[in-house]
Amino acid sequence: MTVGPAGAGGLRERKKQRTRDALARAALELFTTQGFEETTVDEIADAADVSQRTFFRYYASKLEVAFAVQEVVEEHFLASLRSRPPEEAPFEAMRNAALGAWDTVEEVIAEIVPVELHMRTYLIIESTPALLAVHIRRSLKTEETLSRILGEREGLDVDTDPRPRLAVAAMSGAMRVAGRLWGEGSDHSVRAIRELIAHYMDHLTPALVGPWRDRPEQGAGIGHSERFRP
Template identity: 40%
Template sequence: MHHLRTPGLRERKKRRTRQALATAALRLFAERGYEETTIADIAAAAEVSPRTFFAYFPSKEDVIFAEIDDRLAEVRDRLARRTPGETTLEAIRQSVVNVLEALVNEHGEYGAVQVRLVLERPALQARALQRIHQTQQEVALRIRDLCPALDEIDAVIVSGIAVGAMQSVLTHCRQHGLDPGTTRAALDRALMIMESGLGAVPALNEPGR
């Protein structure tokens, strides 16, 4: 089994600060409103300076996407590695499984706040669409690196299925306030359907060297 590198103390501290800022922001957005909440408010709630906020996020808009940015980065990183003998489909599955638990539990009740903000504001919708598009492109490139025999169009299709399925299900569950257990079950179903469909692509099922 492939083991992830254990992050060092400095890296763990940076992750905690980033998480604290994101959680504080969503809580304040829920309590005060998005426009009414300032970066200074978010920094104070996370017990850091506004300067520290900008070390982690370029703008107030970007803090809304902290969680999904981090999780998608993990998917991309996992796809950059391969366990000997692992098929591309297995690598895709493992990259998704690795982030399911975090997607279900992170931010808790504020997941619905995050989704509502994005769905209500055209500027945030545009940012979300841009992130999804970039992620699908990057994942397609990583999949082709793992599986050079895969046609370029097939790689785009596979990436769209994998990223789109998880994003759509998570948005639905948070929008409707579904509990973590129901959300996890829904994501598992999406994974099962995704795997069933991708099983029809022969190149994805060839073990890597």
């Protein structure tokens, strides 16, 4: 059976995607085992069994390849938010999108890297100044995209109505706290970070609008340490 022009094009695209994925996988393996700064482009290319020239055909730098899988995960989260039912309140939609994205992250990136490698990459990002700086810039860009998605959902102009950006900033703050505590802990699984994110997001609204300790008029009740226990 002969392969027509369309079929040949599809094969070429799949081959390109396999090469791109192989480079990302090789890079993350090297970054997480020997360090980002210590890893060279030549080592990444050798590990993927391609030339340095081929590496630069797919990625502009080590920094770009370091975030290749994270970009896929971020797009998955954004798509999840866009697909939330319109009757969900903004914060509810963000919470459900974030947790739903974590529930399905393994299958989303399975063809690129094992999920355990992806999770180890987060630890390297947090401990490498050059990667952390890029991560912060990327996060700010993603927050703006999230704000505009919320604005579209609610029929608001984010440049005149502050609520979308404020809601996203609050959610992002809760997720950053959860991510930091996850990184400092001993369980670096997807389940562990999902549980922390759910816990901190569920306490976000009470922390912003409710009392943090019992008032005399409330009588003796549950104290702060018990009320906010995981």
